[in-house]
Amino acid sequence: MFFLWSKAFSWGQTGHRITGEIAEKYLTPKARKNIRKLIGDQSLAIVSTWMDEIKSDPRYNHTHDWHWVTIPDGQTYEQTEKNPKGDVIEAIDRLGNVLKDRSQTDSARRDALMMLVHLVGDIHQPLHVGRGDDRGGNDIRVRWFGQNSNLHRVWDSDMIDSYQLSYTEYTDAIYRKYQHQAHQWISTDPRVWAYESMQPRDEIYAFDRDKSLGYLYHYKMRDLYELRLMQAGVRIAALLNSLLG
Template identity: 35%
Template sequence: MNRILFFLLATALLLPAPAFAWGALGHRLVASLAWDDLTPATRRQINALLAGEPEPTLAGIASWADDLRDNDPVLGKKTARWHYVNIGEHDCEYDLPRDCPGGNCVVEAIRAQTAILSDQRRPRAERLQALKFVVHFVGDAHQPLHAGFARDKGGNDIQVNWNGNGTNLHTLWDSRMLVSTRRDEAAWLAYLRTLPRPGIAPVNLPPPAARWAEQSCRVVTQPGFYPPRARLQQSYVDQHLPIAEKQLRLAGVALAGTLNAALGRH
């Protein structure tokens, strides 16, 4: 790892981080894992849609939906609720009328944007934007705290201190645990590819986004997920980092299945 990258990663541990699911690193990893499992037909369609993008890869667009908060505040505000769904108070069982009024949650956003992406009659610009949303939101749905409790705003209200630095539980899961390993993106990707690969069940349209959110929520409700005290021991990260790694792996498989269903048949 070069000195500049080491400095950036070390600095990231000291600075407050916004509550974005997985952070840029996690979203890029999900996208790259998904690319591994795409069919040739799906890859051709994606390459055509991404032509002209600054970084024309799935990883290159993976954080676009988070960047809207700075780059397009109007669209960012409109889509802010599309990044999560709160079902922890309901035994992790998703109910559309109760949990997603107006379709404003990650479950319905994935369904709606996948429908746009798969519709060949739509303008290319609309389908490209939908692709960017789908890549990001499937990752969001697998970050446990994006399907957790409304009462603590998905862990954002749970203040913790780890290694002498204050943060909140959401940010810890978004990025702090991943960054703490000091692996760069390439090393993380190589490592995740060595983990047991979940089987790829065919994804039909609309994709089973509610099931993904419910599975993520069940991670949040496991004993020990919420630390008993604000000052975290290293044992908390040692126990939960493998769970975060599994969620990233699952997200890559889910994203690949979704994109293959939306694009691989054309």
């Protein structure tokens, strides 16, 4: 399928696939069985990017704003002005209700499942919880190792892809690094995940005025984005276990 690379993409394909691959490790047998009924033998890693692929299909135009949310500094989600087209927090709540409702059609529940795998990933990408003044860093033009990029893209894919690891190789590295802490992260509340994404804002925006990013920025941020990928995987599983387990 051809699809347009929207300006506001999300964890690139590698990042999303890592979250799906990690989630597979934490599913209960019952949740796994119910997932297989909806998506057959496809892995969560493979379906994790479907919500970006459908961005070029006009039938899904109404989903474009579900990938992110704006929460300015010092505000809670409840205090923010809500986007009438939806946001990632309300979408996770709403799609969760569709997925667990057995009176819904299989096709509605399958779409909800594939979207949830994607959106739980997105909400863990810190720049998908935006400050409200720069479209989640999309408006901050930077140089990444001398090439034109923007801050959002550095976080979605430039840093992750610079290792040139496959998603399974990178999953293995992240899982080894963080598996012993995974039990601390079992949570199913998207508000909690969004507030975690807001916390490192100052660090993420702390770079020189020339906005030339490379090794130094990458090494400073690496633990953080790898942690967020791991947490996203653990939470995809926690959510699916609670809805389908």
